[in-house]
Amino acid sequence: MPAVDLSHFRTGSGPPLLLLHGLGMGKVVWRPLLPLLSSEREVIALDMPGFGDSPHGPRTVEGLAHCVAAFAAGLGLERPHVAGNSLGGAVALSMAAVGAARSVCALSPVGFGSDREGMYARAVLAATRGVSRALQPVAEPLARSAVLRTVLSSHACSRPSRVPAVDMAQWTRNYARAPAFWELLDALDGWRSPMPACPATIAWGDRDRLLIASRQAPRARRMLPQARHVTLRGCGHVPMWDDPEQVARVLLEASAAR
Numbered sequence: 695m696p697a698v699d700l701s702h703f704r705t706g707s708g709p710p711l712l713l714l715h716g717l718g719m720g721k722v723v724w725r726p727l728l729p730l731l732s733s734e735r736e737v738i739a740l741d742m743p744g745f746g747d748s749p750h751g752p753r754t755v756e757g758l759a760h761c762v763a764a765f766a767a768g769l770g771l772e773r774p775h776v777a778g779n780s781l782g783g784a785v786a787l788s789m790a791a792v793g794a795a796r797s798v799c800a801l802s803p804v805g806f807g808s809d810r811e812g813m814y815a816r817a818v819l820a821a822t823r824g825v826s827r828a829l830q831p832v833a834e835p836l837a838r839s840a841v842l843r844t845v846l847s848s849h850a851c852s853r854p855s856r857v858p859a860v861d862m863a864q865w866t867r868n869y870a871r872a873p874a875f876w877e878l879l880d881a882l883d884g885w886r887s888p889m890p891a892c893p894a895t896i897a898w899g900d901r902d903r904l905l906i907a908s909r910q911a912p913r914a915r916r917m918l919p920q921a922r923h924v925t926l927r928g929c930g931h932v933p934m935w936d937d938p939e940q941v942a943r944v945l946l947e948a949s950a951a952r
Contacts, residue, residue, distance in 0.1 A: 718822070743874065775797045775799075777948065
């Protein structure tokens with residue numbers, strides 16, 4: 695597998711932990727967790743291919759999984775611990791299924807929705823893409839308003855006012871610019887999680903209004919009964935800003951040395 699160069703943050707010391715973002719997002723979503731994880735893990739938060747500052751790449755979940763595994767190998771990391779949110783959770787589970795992860799922690803991952811739930815999530819994500827493209831030229835001043843941050847991110851966060859203005863502006867730009875957005879949104883239609891071949895944790899925000907927790911979390915328990923299933927109290931679909939301490943604790947537990 696050829697080496698892949700992806701834009702990333704790398705900090706801390708300890709067992710390596712890769713962090714994978716959701717559709718239209720980037721490594722910035724993990725910024726609240728970095729100081730909480732870096733004392734116990736070597737943390738690598740990356741922009742997956744076709745997002746953020748990384749080059750174009752595969753447009754399927756499995757293709758992203760192979761690309762991220764090649765990136766890790768290029769850094770000298772053999773079977774790192776992997777955590778991901780939404781699309782990133784699906785990529786993490788795909789890596790786990792092919793033996794490319796030591797452990798996996800998926801936060802509100804894609805792969806457990808019904809057709810009707812998938813249509814709803816697609817409509818919300820498509821609308822978010824449209825709004826982000828329209829607002830991208832004025833992302834910086836708009837992000838300074840807590841009210842507007844709430845409007846922009848209430849579908850994803852249960853506490854939108856906690857998203858820093860600089861991160862909200864970057865989130866908007868990433869969503870607007872991601873060249874892989876539409877093809878990966880299509881690729882997620884009907885995608886189902888494979889069975890992980892390593893210890894797995896599935897964590898769902900109980901206020902997830904995108905991949906609806908009350909429906910999809912119980913389905914994940916039935917589909918992956920061998921995994922550890924955790925509820926993130928008070929958290930939405932993108933829980934890293936809602937409660938960084940709670941999310942970091944779950945990631946550290948999931949990636950404990952094995």
